[in-house]
Amino acid sequence: MALVELGRFNRFEAHIVVGRLESEGIGAVSFDSEMSLGEGSAFLIPVRVMVDDDDIAAARRILDDAR
Known part of the structure; x- marks a missing residue:
């Protein structure tokens, strides 16, 4: 299992996407996500959402459909 980046989101969006x-x-x-809290910049540091490389295509479809 290798994790790949699906995208970068603000802290709240990232939790919704997950x-x-x-x-x-x-x-x-x-x-x-915790790094942004530690520095007091919850909206400035993007949160990376990671998925297994085998799931990346399906995950992108789900996000595209949600938009």
Whole structure:
């Protein structure tokens, strides 16, 4: 399993994206979300949403459909 970056979002959007993907059966994790809190810049540091490389195409479709 190799994680790849699906996209970068603000802290709140990243958690919504992770939840949406998980509801579709795609494992996802957010990286750097706590870093933005530690520095007091919750909206300035983008949070990376990562998925398994085997799931990247399906995850992109889900995000595209949601837009």
